[in-house]
Amino acid sequence: MNAAALGIVLSVVRYEERRLLSEMDGRGLSVHRLDPRAVSFAPEQIAQLPGMTVLNREISAQRALLMAETLEAFGAFPVNDAAASRICGSKWSTYLQLRQSGIPTPTTLLAQTPEAGLLAIEAIGYPAVVKPLGSSWGKRVSLITDRYAAEAVLEHCAELPSAAMRTAIVQEAVRPGSPDLRGIVVDGDFLGAIVRSGTDWRNNVARGAAVELLAPDDEVRRLCLEATAAVGARVASVDLVEGADGRRLVLEVNSRPEFRGFESATGVDVAARIVDLCAGGVLEEKESA
Template sequence: MTAGAVAPRVAVLASRVRADEKRILAALERRGVPYVQLDARTLHGFAHPAADGPRPAVLNREISHTRAVYGAELLEAAGHRVVNSAAATALCGDKWRTSTTLAAAGLPTPRTVLALTPGAALDALEELGTPAVIKPLVGSWGRLVARVPDRETAEALLEYVAALPSPQSHVVYLQELVDKPGRDIRVGVAGGEVIGAVYRHSADWRTNVARGAWVERCVDTGVIGPLAVAAAAAVGARIAGVDLIEDADGRPQVLEVNAGLEFSGLQEALGEDVPVADRLVDELLAEGAR
């Protein structure tokens, strides 16, 4: 918290203070905004909290999806306004629900199938076609995402999936493998506006910065900007990292909407003339003023 006895205007929920969170806290201190950091690992509360006046708005930067969702619900029950909301965080964290929400909003997305068992996934793959991608329902940074070039590979992968102990792991999310031009696009969105966009390049078919992808500023956001803003609005995310992919004809499609915008790569490409952390702080302060 900032020095002095001033009550915090805002709070930041984070169990790990990474480079992005350090930038956010530094932005709050630079602007003289009293704040408190809440560690999700020590957070607890009652289902029927006592109403004791206005509560600070909270920026949800919790790295654990489960703690991010339940932490937001706990804080909202106590009267805090949370960015992003518990509902938006839960929706963005579930790839299938995100896909169906984007499709219902009429936004272009890759063809996607959900199978409730590994056996049903093989039948679904016959209809979807190969190559395809198997993704976990909940997950990030490209972990446990597998490319499926043919049925034989799918059978081997799904045999492994069937042996996993978690019932949720047996629900299989399949998506067509879009023939992208060696890159995808990450667009930062806050308050219904584009912060900036970057191309993410990688020698691997997964273009996650966490997996070593390198970034390049995307200057022309004339098409992808409105699409990213619409995707964030569809899932109710005030702050979002929207991932898009271009097909062989250059047409963008929405892959995912991330409620916890990780912006180190975005900041690197945009340069210090576009302070991403300050844009997030602006949205947090706007939420607190509502």
């Protein structure tokens, strides 16, 4: 058994990582920090991994997935696992998983070329939203209101340096500018939900969106639990939008959620709940050793 049975993957320490590290330290947990920018998985590094529970908080989706896959290959237990990281790291993969699980989600089409993108936008109708396969904080997410804007955005996508970056999804715009909802689930437990109201049509807390507590809502709870289970995540945030008819739709599932706004609005100690999950894995391993 390793002296450090708990690990954390991170390269950038934000509010969430400070909270998690402080919680781990306050419990006297021995934590092995893995920075993807410095880990090459040399033999001496690999030797530390078997049996280790590792919380994956890497900010880069690509590095997070590579770390999860590698940790699993060498006998560690990443939270979330590689399968969930792979699905949540791609908005198209997330959409497919939600759709296959019967979870309501906005109409979404794939655009691997500008030509396909224009056809997708015309099929959905204006306004439509064009998103990259993977992004956070609303970056490179565009609200398309006419064909001129569509052509400009898709031409820009076509000039990006990799096939993955050039690929986009086209999604119906569900009441753009209206507040959306975010729920958080940890180990099958719904911790609550907040309402986010942005300063533009995107409701990202990182962009200055205001947050408030959502009153208990059975439908939101059910959709958050179902969406988290559909992608196979043990820790996740679920973003939802509400259509003009009042129907809730799951927009995204994030396997490495930010929770600063959530904690401030709800008073729920998300960091403690996540560490409960990870430390529980450590305790289970000790008991079985």
